[in-house]
Amino acid sequence: xxxxxxVIDADGHxxxxxxxxxxxxxxxxxxxxxxxxxxxHWDRSLGGTLGERAxxxxxxxxxMDKGGVSQAVLFPTAxxxxxxxxxxxxxxxxxxxxxxxxxxxxxxxxxxxKGVALVPFQDVPEGVVELRRAVQELGLPGVxxxxxxxxxxxxxxxxxxxxxxxERLGCxxxxxxxxxxxxxxxxxxFDQFIDVHTLSHAFAQMMQMTSLVLRGVLDxxxxxxxxxxxxxxxxxxxxxGRMDEEWEMRGQVEAPLCKQKPxxxxxxxxxxxxxENYEPLIGATANYLSPDVLYYASDWPHWDHEFPENIDHxxxxxxxxxxxxxxxxxxxxxxxxxxx
Numbered sequence: 012x013x014x015x016x017x018v019i020d021a022d023g024h025x026x027x028x029x030x031x032x033x034x035x036x037x038x039x040x041x042x043x044x045x046x047x048x049x050x051x052h053w054d055r056s057l058g059g060t061l062g063e064r065a066x067x068x069x070x071x072x073x074x075m076d077k078g079g080v081s082q083a084v085l086f087p088t089a090x091x092x093x094x095x096x097x098x099x100x101x102x103x104x105x106x107x108x109x110x111x112x113x114x115x116x117x118x119x120x121x122x123x124x125k126g127v128a129l130v131p132f133q134d135v136p137e138g139v140v141e142l143r144r145a146v147q148e149l150g151l152p153g154v155x156x157x158x159x160x161x162x163x164x165x166x167x168x169x170x171x172x173x174x175x176x177x178e179r180l181g182c183x184x185x186x187x188x189x190x191x192x193x194x195x196x197x198x199x200x201f202d203q204f205i206d207v208h209t210l211s212h213a214f215a216q217m218m219q220m221t222s223l224v225l226r227g228v229l230d231x232x233x234x235x236x237x238x239x240x241x242x243x244x245x246x247x248x249x250x251x252g253r254m255d256e257e258w259e260m261r262g263q264v265e266a267p268l269c270k271q272k273p274x275x276x277x278x279x280x281x282x283x284x285x286x287e288n289y290e291p292l293i294g295a296t297a298n299y300l301s302p303d304v305l306y307y308a309s310d311w312p313h314w315d316h317e318f319p320e321n322i323d324h325x326x327x328x329x330x331x332x333x334x335x336x337x338x339x340x341x342x343x344x345x346x347x348x349x350x351x
Contacts, residue, residue: 017337018322019344020083022185022240022285022308023071025126026064027089027112035111040104047105048092051191053204055314062314068120074311075123078319081341084125084348085117086155086240088313091189093129094160102131106141114149125348127185128154132161132170139176146180152348153238158188158215159195165219166226174228178235183283183347185238186223188215208315216242217250220277224254227268229276236281238347241310244284245292248299251277280304283347286339288321294330302335306343 033041056062065071075083087093090109096102106129113126128145130138145151154177156165163169165186177184190207193199196214198207216239223229223237239247254273262269269276276282278300286293286305297305307325309318317324326336344350 094157164222166222
């Protein structure tokens, strides 16, 4: 039985604001009067009735103490929209500011807090340099890939130098979606947040997995660790089978850099997934993929989090063995992020 205190949160969030980032931003970018990220107008919190705020390390440490979490790996909130920034030089400045912010104001406050890096895919050479700085100088254990916003899919060869550097550094890359830009994940026909959010993460992850696998990223970089965040895990067996079907018919001609069945890459032990308690088939997915690629994530403090109750719910599931639950609650996160 997993107890509180044996848990690592592989994907929590900081609710950072523009002023916090500007404090870490170089001139002249800090003097811009516009908002840093493109905004939308969805009422995520339903008038303030859902979700919480976590702008600083103390908020996170207090929540971890209440929930019995030993370590947390933190992602941005506004920064999920990094792919939407169009000016390459500004994207570079924002990524540097976030990396400095999460290092100085979270990681250096407590060894229990880790932060993922942002790198500017809008300027790949600068992205390589910033990834190297973030990992080697700041000690950030991974980098977030924006699932929506960029004009090219994540598997595009233009982005390969970033994956090459991540593989060389031994850091994970985590694909994370957002509801911004519903036209990017086939949700622009809908007018309610409930519809758009239902589609957003799952559809965006499916699209980016398709690109990363069929364009050959997992073949070209055989030790790269890729995580798919906040879309659950039980879609992966279905999508692996669907890609296999397409690859068998057309792969030799249209996906020549994908040299094995897509499912072989997905089941290779280096593609990781967030298991969410609402999923009825976590046990079957663990049997298909391997228990040591499924991880726990709180998504705290976002409007739809179920922390810390989801720890108990997952721990009480009957379709997972005690060993599976150990991987889920801490072992997989240690392996994914190379945590001590």
